[in-house]
Amino acid sequence: MARLKVNGRVRDVEVSGDTPLLWALREQLELTGAKYGCGIAACGACTVHVDGEAIRSCVLPVSSLTEANEITTIEGLSRSGDHPVQQAWAELDVPQCGYCQPGMIMAVAALLKSTPNATDADIDSSITNICRCGTFARVRKGVHLAKTKS
Amino acid sequence: MSEILSPSRRGFMIGVAGAGMTITFFTACATNEETPEVNAWVQIGRDDTVTIRIARSEMGQGTLTGLAQLVAEELECDWERVVTEFATPGRNLARNKVWRDFSTTGSRGIRNSHDYMREGGAAARMMLVSAAAARWKVPAEECAARASVVTHAPTGRTLRYGQIAAEAAALTPPTEVALKPASEWTIAGQPKRRLDTADKLTGKHLYGADLRLPGMLNASIRQAPKRGAVLKSFDASAVASMPGVRKVVPVGDAAVAVIADTWWRAKSALDALPVEWTPGEGSDFSSAAFEAVLDEGLTAHQAFVGNSAGDARGAIRRAARVVTATYSVPHQAHAPMEPMNATARWTAERCDVWAPTQDAEHALEVAAEAAGLPVEKCEVYPLICGGGFGRRGFADFVEFAVAIAREMPGVHVKALWTREECMQHDFYHPTTKARMTGGLDAQGRLTGLHIRISGQSISAGVAPERLVNGGDPGVFQGLMPPEAPRQDHVLKYSFPNLLIDHAMRNPQVRPGYWRGVNSNQNAIYLECFMDELAHAAGRDPLEFRLAHLGASPKAAAVLRAVAERGDWGKADGKFRGLSSFHTYGGYVAACAEVTVDEHGVLKINRIVAATDPGHVVNPQQVEAQVEGSFVYGLSAMLYGEITVENGEVQQRNFDTYESLRIAEMPKVETIVMPSGGFWGGVGEPTITVAAPAVLNAVFAATGKRVRNLPIKDQNLRTA
Ligand code: FES
Numbered sequence: 001m002a003r004l005k006v007n008g009r010v011r012d013v014e015v016s017g018d019t020p021l022l023w024a025l026r027e028q029l030e031l032t033g034a035k036y037g038c039g040i041a042a043c044g045a046c047t048v049h050v051d052g053e054a055i056r057s058c059v060l061p062v063s064s065l066t067e068a069n070e071i072t073t074i075e076g077l078s079r080s081g082d083h084p085v086q087q088a089w090a091e092l093d094v095p096q097c098g099y100c101q102p103g104m105i106m107a108v109a110a111l112l113k114s115t116p117n118a119t120d121a122d123i124d125s126s127i128t129n130i131c132r133c134g135t136f137a138r139v140r141k142g143v144h145l146a147k148t149k150s
Numbered sequence: 151m152s153e154i155l156s157p158s159r160r161g162f163m164i165g166v167a168g169a170g171m172t173i174t175f176f177t178a179c180a181t182n183e184e185t186p187e188v189n190a191w192v193q194i195g196r197d198d199t200v201t202i203r204i205a206r207s208e209m210g211q212g213t214l215t216g217l218a219q220l221v222a223e224e225l226e227c228d229w230e231r232v233v234t235e236f237a238t239p240g241r242n243l244a245r246n247k248v249w250r251d252f253s254t255t256g257s258r259g260i261r262n263s264h265d266y267m268r269e270g271g272a273a274a275r276m277m278l279v280s281a282a283a284a285r286w287k288v289p290a291e292e293c294a295a296r297a298s299v300v301t302h303a304p305t306g307r308t309l310r311y312g313q314i315a316a317e318a319a320a321l322t323p324p325t326e327v328a329l330k331p332a333s334e335w336t337i338a339g340q341p342k343r344r345l346d347t348a349d350k351l352t353g354k355h356l357y358g359a360d361l362r363l364p365g366m367l368n369a370s371i372r373q374a375p376k377r378g379a380v381l382k383s384f385d386a387s388a389v390a391s392m393p394g395v396r397k398v399v400p401v402g403d404a405a406v407a408v409i410a411d412t413w414w415r416a417k418s419a420l421d422a423l424p425v426e427w428t429p430g431e432g433s434d435f436s437s438a439a440f441e442a443v444l445d446e447g448l449t450a451h452q453a454f455v456g457n458s459a460g461d462a463r464g465a466i467r468r469a470a471r472v473v474t475a476t477y478s479v480p481h482q483a484h485a486p487m488e489p490m491n492a493t494a495r496w497t498a499e500r501c502d503v504w505a506p507t508q509d510a511e512h513a514l515e516v517a518a519e520a521a522g523l524p525v526e527k528c529e530v531y532p533l534i535c536g537g538g539f540g541r542r543g544f545a546d547f548v549e550f551a552v553a554i555a556r557e558m559p560g561v562h563v564k565a566l567w568t569r570e571e572c573m574q575h576d577f578y579h580p581t582t583k584a585r586m587t588g589g590l591d592a593q594g595r596l597t598g599l600h601i602r603i604s605g606q607s608i609s610a611g612v613a614p615e616r617l618v619n620g621g622d623p624g625v626f627q628g629l630m631p632p633e634a635p636r637q638d639h640v641l642k643y644s645f646p647n648l649l650i651d652h653a654m655r656n657p658q659v660r661p662g663y664w665r666g667v668n669s670n671q672n673a674i675y676l677e678c679f680m681d682e683l684a685h686a687a688g689r690d691p692l693e694f695r696l697a698h699l700g701a702s703p704k705a706a707a708v709l710r711a712v713a714e715r716g717d718w719g720k721a722d723g724k725f726r727g728l729s730s731f732h733t734y735g736g737y738v739a740a741c742a743e744v745t746v747d748e749h750g751v752l753k754i755n756r757i758v759a760a761t762d763p764g765h766v767v768n769p770q771q772v773e774a775q776v777e778g779s780f781v782y783g784l785s786a787m788l789y790g791e792i793t794v795e796n797g798e799v800q801q802r803n804f805d806t807y808e809s810l811r812i813a814e815m816p817k818v819e820t821i822v823m824p825s826g827g828f829w830g831g832v833g834e835p836t837i838t839v840a841a842p843a844v845l846n847a848v849f850a851a852t853g854k855r856v857r858n859l860p861i862k863d864q865n866l867r868t869a
């Protein structure tokens with residue numbers, strides 16, 4: 001059993017404490033926006049925010065969280081899919097297969113929150129998500145476009 | 151049959167508890183009153199919503215949107231009201247293959263279906279116009295369609311498609327339809343936004359891995375880690391009491407799976423499950439030892455000739471100067487971001503499968519076989535794939551899902567692989583080496599060229615019916631002679647004396663089609679060696695190439711375009727490399743600009759890429775494919791290597807099978823230059839020029855030739 005605060009709501013989840021947050025979100029709370037890509041914190045597909053910070057949820061056991069931690073998933077990033085990053089992504093048609101994109105968008109949203117004027121160097125050092133389709137050119141453009149929307 | 155699965159009802163929606171999302175899985179069936187099916191491709195609602203059926207897969211490459219544009223163009227419908235749905239292979243069989251081919255490999259999604267899909271759109275438009283004309287009792291010739299409205303020109307009367315769709319559907323389809331020339335396109339050829347983006351930005355889009363169906367159980371699977379090994383035993387009692395575990399089952403003779411309520415619990419139990427395997431053929435295979443076999447093939451007497459002209463060996467013997475080099479490429483994993491998965495529900499009467507597949511027809515055959523049922527009693531509902539790159543053209547993951555579901559009759563079971571399983575049980579990009587030999591005359595002209603390829607044949611491994619007299623013509627993609635049946639893979643250079651042959655040497659590592667397939671290594675071999683020859687001859691690599699492209703203005707044009715935009719030959723202290731190739735019917739070229747610092751660290755700064763696929767349906771999506779091709783191709787060049795030791799793949803996840811990150815992504819400038827008159831591929835051609843352009847630039851920067859891939863930890867200063 002764990003008590004988590006996800007997208008503003010406190011929820012009880014019936015899982016053992018060592019269950020990664022990713023699987024509690026996906027299988028108990030039916031929030032499948034965060035994806036399973038590697039399970040070892042190498043790809044970023046599972047990125048969510050914990051207290052505003054981008055976290056790879058596939059290696060974070062729910063036992064390390066309490067209801068005091070604010071967890072935000074892609075489903076809770078904005079009310080109607082209109083977060084500046086989502087707007088920029090739509091305008092530039094960033095996703096290809098899209099599987100990595102919820103994680104990518106959450107990573108970028110966290111970057112822009114902490115560094116609203118993120119430079120290319122900031123992008124290079126903090127966005128390390130894997131995208132096998134290769135959307136990086138548009139991701140970079142998208143970050144800069146999103147800056148103008150916030 | 152559960153109601154959700156019923157293929158006889160259209161537009162069923164499945165509510166997903168809690169999250170308030172809905173997803174339409176499929177429809178693709180008979181007409182109904184609310185949304186009449188005008189023909190197999192087009193269904194129109196009273197509200198003018200146009201539903202376009204798509205049989206090819208969507209895995210990120212944008213084919214779904216492109217095909218919809220082509221149908222919409224001829225249909226003359228309102229693009230803003232277009233939605234799509236996937237046709238299903240079971241319905242396709244029941245309807246006499248009305249949607250034709252589902253296979254989405256070989257960059258053919260658009261180039262092999264544009265004609266009949268455009269005809270479908272045009273036929274539907276003609277029927278709509280006829281229906282309107284009949285209502286007005288005027289000749290159809292006086293009516294014209296535009297943006298989902300039929301107008302009777304003399305009187306100015308109008309009818310919307312939604313008002314006449316039912317009547318149109320009842321008409322006999324025209325036997326002759328004329329298609330618009332590309333010059334008149336207004337929807338096709340435009341940089342329309344993709345139709346599948348919105349839900350990918352909010353987490354709403356459900357991939358196969360995300361699927362939840364009523365009562366669904368989850369399975370985690372482990373296959374024999376060693377090549378050729380089979381399952382000996384497992385001790386189910388050791389995990390039976392773990393939370394959520396329902397059943398532990400053998401899957402075929404070389405895998406075992408745990409079925410549990412959630413996937414995490416299934417996986418945890420599988421991790422704890424004691425399993426023993428019996429080694430088999432290939433269980434002692436090692437990539438390192440196989441090197442010697444490949445080397446032997448480089449000089450072996452017997453080889454299958456793929457292309458020959460004149461007398462290459464004689465010309466090389468008589469050459470003033472002979473240049474030789476040996477190149478090698480290792481196995482690669484596909485590693486699409488969404489791990490392999492399929493969801494199945496089996497009963498003794500029926501089997502239904504939901505799968506992200508690149509070939510739903512093949513998936514259906516495999517599912518039926520695994521289900522022990524006739525195909526008519528099975529169906530596959532194709533899902534948008536989280537990447538494919540060729541991996542999802544195979545259907546092993548469907549076979550496993552059905553085999554597991556048979557153990558739980560009547561229950562939906564999702565079988566999702568771990569990343570480790572995906573990495574260790576792929577159909578790998580084949581490994582080959584090439585011995586390149588070129589003869590130059592005293593003036594530095596190339597008089598003879600011999601390319602000896604030694605190594606793995608994909609056909610021999612997975613499609614032996616494609617072999618011809620024991621040889622594999624597919625090995626010569628992009629290097630084929632002018633008279634080849636596969637015109638889309640003809641070598642565009644003309645060489646006076648040429649020999650390209652293949653000594654087949656097959657390792658015990660199952661091969662597969664990997665984005666670009668054999669064109670990847672062929673372009674590396676040829677285009678890096680052309681650079682070597684140019685330098686040996688003291689000639690400019692651009693001019694050296696163009697001297698052999700006189701017979702192919704299209705190939706010359708893309709090469710000139712990248713040279714010009716890429717500042718080739720500019721004395722600005724920057725290091726550049728060129729490459730060009732013709733493959734999958736597309737003409738591509740690249741000019742890369744790199745720096746290599748004093749420690750040997752490579753930075754790829756800029757790549758200019760040109761592509762001429764004949765017709766372009768969506769230029770912004772072509773650009774996306776070109777940009778993405780560099781990520782995929784350069785990931786392989788920099789890091790990609792699958793090695794096997796004692797029968798076991800050594801790479802397990804993205805920590806040991808690295809992929810390019812955004813910090814390493816060069817600036818890509820794409821020149822889309824459709825010359826019209828033919829339909830070439832887009833998804834694959836550009837990947838073939840990625841590595842050679844960069845490797846040639848590395849030589850320009852360092853004077854070092856990297857001939858064995860990946861670059862990985864080779865020091866580019868001291869290598
Ligand atoms: S799934 Fe968590 S980082 Fe890859």
Ligand code: FES
Pocket residue numbers: 095096097098099100101130131132133134135210487536537
């Ligand atoms: S869009 Fe497909 S992996 Fe990133």
